[in-house]
Amino acid sequence: MLLRLRLLSQQKGSFKRFLSTPARVRFAPSPTGQLHLGGLRTALFNYLLAKKTEGQFILRIEDTDQTRYVEGAVENLVKALDWAGLTHDEGPGKGGPHSPYYQSQRTELYSTHAQQLVESGHAYRCFCTPERLTKTRELRQKQGNYIAYDKHCSYLSDEEIKENLDKKTAFTVRLRTPYEGSTEHKDLVYGNINFSNKTIDDTILIKSDGYPTYHLANVVDDHLMQVTHVLRGEEWLSSTPKHILLYKALGWKPPLFAHLPLLLNPDGSKLSKRSGDVHVEQYIAKGYLPEAINNFVALLGWHPSNSSESLFTVKDLIEQFDIKDINHSGAVVDHQKLDWINKHHILKRAETKEGLHSLVDILKPFVTKSYQHLEGTSQAYRLDNDYLAQVIDTIKERIRNISDIPHLCSYYFKDPDYSSSDALALKKKLKQPALDLISTQEFKDKVSTIEPFETSTLKPWIYELAESKGLNPNHVMMALRFKVTGSRVGAGVAETMQVLGRDTVMSRLNKE
Incomplete structure (x- = not known):
C-alpha cells in the first residue's frame, strides 16, 4: 500500500458497531460488466446490516466514467441481485427520496460542491497538461516519490488562474491535502488507522470533462443520502483518508467505514478473471442455488463468533451478522467448499x-x-x-x-453406453456369477411381473434371490447397476429402477 498505513490497534469491540437507529447503507457498482463475486459479497454484507437493523439498502449506480459504460449492465446487475434475493429499497426501478440514483444524472450537485471547496481553499483548479503530468509522475517515481503530483497549480496566483480561465484552458479540480500532520479514522474491521498526510496525493475531484471522480461523488452522495455505514472492499482502504478530509472540508460528519478483506485464489493471488468463475452470472448459468452462493460468499471473511456452523439461510445470516465478526485476512475462494454448501442446500430444498x-x-x-x-x-x-x-x-x-x-x-x-470408459471401469469390478444371475430368464420374468414395481418390493426380492443362490447381494446389485445404468455414479439400484420404470429396465436387461 502506497500510504504508510499504521494500525494503531485491533480493538474490534471497543466502539459501537451498529447504530441504535436503522442503518442506511448503499451498494454502488459501476455498470462496466457482470457482477463480480466480490461485488456480491459487498452487496450482501450491506444488505445484512440493513435488514439486521431494520434499515434501508440503497442501490446507486456509479456511471460517471462514460468510457467504461456497458450497455445493459445496470439491468444485469439488478437481475443478479434480485436472483440472490438482495432486493434494494431505493435505487433504479424503485426510486426513493434521494433520486436520481445514477451519478451521471447528479453532476450539477458535484460541481456545486467542488466550487464550494475551491472557494473555501480546500481544493484548487489544476491546469496541467497530460504531457506535464506524465513527465512529473515519471520524474518523481525516479526520485522515489510515490506521490504523483507536485502541487504545481496549488501555487498559482489569482492572476494566473484568471488568465487560464479566460483562455478556457482545460482544468481538473484537486483536493488540497495538508502536508503536515495525519488523518485518522476508526475502521469497523481494522480498528484505529493513521495515515500520514505526506503520503496522500492531491487527488482529482472533478475531471476535465466535468464529471466527478469516485472520491467526490461518493462523499457527496453518501452524505446527501444519509448513509450511516460504508461497507466496501479493502482496496478502498487507502482512499479513506481522502474521503475523511473531504468530509471535514465540507463540514460533514463521515459515516462509519468497514473494509472487507480481499478475495484470493487458493495460491494466495488476488482473485481475477483469469482465475476462472468470478462473476455471479457464471454461477447462475451453472445451476448453483442463490442461497448457497449467499452462504458461501458470506463466509469469505466473516463467520459468527458464537457458532461453528457453516450452513446458513439468508434469515440465519441476518440474525447472526455482526461487523465485529469480519476479519481482515484475505479470504480464499474455495470452489470445493462452495460445492459442499450447494449440495446441502439442495438437500434442504x-x-x-x-x-x-x-x-x-x-x-x-x-x-x-x-x-x-x-x-x-x-x-x-x-x-x-x-x-x-x-x-x-x-x-x-x-x-x-x-x-x-x-x-x-x-x-x-x-440408454447406457456400455463401451464408455466409465462403464468399462465398472464392468472390471463385476463378479461373473452375479452377471450370470441377472441374465437368466428366471430373473427377467420376475422383474417383468413383480408388483408393485417399487423400491420397497424390488430391493428385498433382489437380496433374497441372491442369498438363495449363495451370492453376495452387493455383487448382484453392482451387476444390475452396470446393466441398468452403465455408470458407477448413481443412487440405490432399486430406487433407480423404480424411476426408470419396468419397460426401460427390461429393455436394458435384454441388451447383449
Whole structure:
C-alpha cells in the first residue's frame, strides 16, 4: 500500500458497531460488466446490516466514467441481485427520496460542491497538461516519490488562474491535502488507522470533462443520502483518508467505514478473471442455488463468533451478522467448499414438495438443452416435471449441483453406453456369477411381473434371490447397476429402477 498505513490497534469491540437507529447503507457498482463475486459479497454484507437493523439498502449506480459504460449492465446487475434475493429499497426501478440514483444524472450537485471547496481553499483548479503530468509522475517515481503530483497549480496566483480561465484552458479540480500532520479514522474491521498526510496525493475531484471522480461523488452522495455505514472492499482502504478530509472540508460528519478483506485464489493471488468463475452470472448459468452462493460468499471473511456452523439461510445470516465478526485476512475462494454448501442446500430444498419442484425448474433447462431430441418422441416423458422430480429425489444425495444430473446421470434420459470408459471401469469390478444371475430368464420374468414395481418390493426380492443362490447381494446389485445404468455414479439400484420404470429396465436387461 502506497500510504504508510499504521494500525494503531485491533480493538474490534471497543466502539459501537451498529447504530441504535436503522442503518442506511448503499451498494454502488459501476455498470462496466457482470457482477463480480466480490461485488456480491459487498452487496450482501450491506444488505445484512440493513435488514439486521431494520434499515434501508440503497442501490446507486456509479456511471460517471462514460468510457467504461456497458450497455445493459445496470439491468444485469439488478437481475443478479434480485436472483440472490438482495432486493434494494431505493435505487433504479424503485426510486426513493434521494433520486436520481445514477451519478451521471447528479453532476450539477458535484460541481456545486467542488466550487464550494475551491472557494473555501480546500481544493484548487489544476491546469496541467497530460504531457506535464506524465513527465512529473515519471520524474518523481525516479526520485522515489510515490506521490504523483507536485502541487504545481496549488501555487498559482489569482492572476494566473484568471488568465487560464479566460483562455478556457482545460482544468481538473484537486483536493488540497495538508502536508503536515495525519488523518485518522476508526475502521469497523481494522480498528484505529493513521495515515500520514505526506503520503496522500492531491487527488482529482472533478475531471476535465466535468464529471466527478469516485472520491467526490461518493462523499457527496453518501452524505446527501444519509448513509450511516460504508461497507466496501479493502482496496478502498487507502482512499479513506481522502474521503475523511473531504468530509471535514465540507463540514460533514463521515459515516462509519468497514473494509472487507480481499478475495484470493487458493495460491494466495488476488482473485481475477483469469482465475476462472468470478462473476455471479457464471454461477447462475451453472445451476448453483442463490442461497448457497449467499452462504458461501458470506463466509469469505466473516463467520459468527458464537457458532461453528457453516450452513446458513439468508434469515440465519441476518440474525447472526455482526461487523465485529469480519476479519481482515484475505479470504480464499474455495470452489470445493462452495460445492459442499450447494449440495446441502439442495438437500434442504428437497425436503418439501415446493422446494423439490423449484429444483425441477432449475434442472429442466439443462435437461432440455442436452436431450432436446426427446421432445415429440415416446421418451418425451423424461422431460416432464414429475419425472424430473423423481430423478432429483433419487439422486440428491449423490450430486453437488443440479446441473450435474444431465451428464453424470445420463442413463435417466438415454440408454447406457456400455463401451464408455466409465462403464468399462465398472464392468472390471463385476463378479461373473452375479452377471450370470441377472441374465437368466428366471430373473427377467420376475422383474417383468413383480408388483408393485417399487423400491420397497424390488430391493428385498433382489437380496433374497441372491442369498438363495449363495451370492453376495452387493455383487448382484453392482451387476444390475452396470446393466441398468452403465455408470458407477448413481443412487440405490432399486430406487433407480423404480424411476426408470419396468419397460426401460427390461429393455436394458435384454441388451447383449
